[in-house]
Amino acid sequence: MTIQFVNTLIMVKDIEVSKKFYEQTIGIPVVQDYGACVIFEGHLALHGAREFRRLIGAPEGGTDEPQGSLNMDVYFETDDLAGTYERLCQAGVRLIHGIETQAWGQPVFRFYDPDGHVVEIGAPL
Template sequence: MKFICPLIVVRDVGVSRAFYEGVLGQSVGHDLGENVAFEGGFAIHLRSHFASLICVDEGDITVRSKNAELYFEEDDLDAFLERLNHTGSIEYVHGLVEQPWGQRAVRLYDPDGHIVEVGEPMENVARRFLASGLSIEETARRTLMPEEFVRQCI
């Protein structure tokens, strides 16, 4: 058995596709109309069609369940945040936070209320800590990453 991808259900494929392409910079791998697969490894599926596929009423599909998220990493998190500031229709779960392990991240809702997290890669976190004067050992403890990982980030 082979896992293929997570699939999220959306009310309007066009609106969601525009969000993932325009706001998050994702590229479409396949567009089958009611189902769009992105090269990043996830897909969106039209809510009404999905409901019929799984034999439930469309109203039975929970919106904003807050039980999962799509996770992305962005090398230039500051530039991404600036771009978000110029996108008027973004609703945030929370603004920029620094996680206990030092990674900076923001969480927002997509047009259908799915949670999207965008964080900086852990390599960038390690480099930021090293540049601030922390040793390899201190950086490893602070980021919860192995010392070998931190060394590879130099």
């Protein structure tokens, strides 16, 4: 039996707000939309926090607040880093920092999604 990676799933407060952010603001195409769960091209999936907590039998506490924390990073790459940076700044993303070259030589910028998850976009290595 072979096990294969399929998606990284992050919890979000409002699935429609987050779907719009990733699809329209960032520009990641939706592959499948199941209402409470949305899967994007590149194996990113969003799930409504309230619905997910029900699925696993957990208490609903905390589902009405943004779900992000500083313990993960949703990472993308683009060949047009400067253009993407300008477009997202004009769209009003909550910027963490502008384009900076990391210690390993890669230019990246970071911002928050609607739930406060850290999103990073970098130039390909």
